[in-house]
Amino acid sequence: MTNSSGAAQISLDDVAVLMPAYNGQSDVDLTLASFSESAPVHVLIVDDGSTPPIVAPALANLRIDVLRMPQNGGIERALQAGIEALAQRGFRYAARIDAGDRSVPQRLAKQRAFMETHPRVAGLGMWTQVVTRAGEPLFTLTPPAEPDAIRRLRFFRSCLAHPSMMLRIDAVRAVGNYRAAYRSAEDLDLFVRLMERYDCANLPELGLYYELNEGGISATKRRRQVSSTLRLQLRYFNAANPYDWLGLVKNLLHLVTPYRALQRVKRALLAPRASH
Structure with missing residues (x-):
């Protein structure tokens, strides 16, 4: 699949950035300030019970709403509520990002242009550069x-960077929205269900700077995440696909390998790509 040209001039009236947030006001401000588009950008922050509550920053070219959850219920329920709220407001596309991450200029326009010309694609990601909290590049993910x-590699490697995704809202709702059935792996759960009825793809260019946060879900809830991923692998296991077998072995190793050791291996393998 090829990228559409001239995407920067496209309207974004039916696109909304969907960002769940739990505390971390400064990260919210940093992330939203990174958006640079030729058209006004709509944003829905789902405040998952923050104390004090998240406040929408005043930023030029951004129209920001805040949906406040009554209490902290986890990212799965926050995203589910966000999708429903955007559907009720008439948006067609939800562009995911997490507080602390940064968008590459014109990301939204490029993704929307592609999805408009590829109606079977329900989820579209982009390449992602992983950076430290100080913004220093570590490695680049080029799935x-x-x-x-x-579809073939879905359980062997992370092919879709969740914060880089643009999602077709009607398709997400058609497969059951985000769910809490697979805690800390809600993104993979959604992508697998989407790929049963639609396609998921990537634009092969940089779209996101992903902050490696040692306090994030991947670090603090890693065992739960790996356990949920293994349950998903078993639920959708395809014995005829060798990558499903390799993915099963890989995640069993993740279950017994310390998180920091895995990060060192990943940096060693991918660091040469950081200059992309």
């Missing part, structure tokens, strides 16, 4: 672009 390759 495959084509839906067939992503």
Whole structure:
């Protein structure tokens, strides 16, 4: 699949950035300030019971609403509520990002242009550069672009960077929205269900700077995340796909390998790509 040209001039009236947030006002401000588009950007912050409550920053070209959850219920329920709220407001696309991450200029326009011309694609990611909290590059994730390759590798490697995704809201709701059934792996759960009925793809260019946060879900809830991923693998296991077998072995190793050791291996393997 190829990228559409001239995407920067496209309207974004039917696109909304969907960002769950729990505390971390400064991270929210940093992330939203990173958006640079030729058209006004709509944003929905789902405040998952923050204390004090998240406040929408005043930023030029951004129209920001805050949906406040009655109490902290986890990212799965926050995203589910966010999708429903955007559907009720008439948006067609939800562009995910997490507080602390940064968007590459014109990301939204490029993704929307692609999805408009590829109606079977329900979820579209982009390449992601992983950075420290200080913004220093660590490595770049360059997963495959084509839906067939992503479907084949879905349990062997992380092909879709959740904070880089643009999602077709009607498709997300058609497969049951985000769920809390697989805690800390709500993104993979959604992508697997989407790929049963639609396609997921990537634009093969940088779209997101992903902050490696040692206090994030991948670090603090890692055992739960790996356990949920293993349950998903078993639920959707395809014995004819060798990558499903390899993915099973890989995640069993993740279950017994310390998180910091895994990060050291990943940096060693991918660091040469940081200059992309």
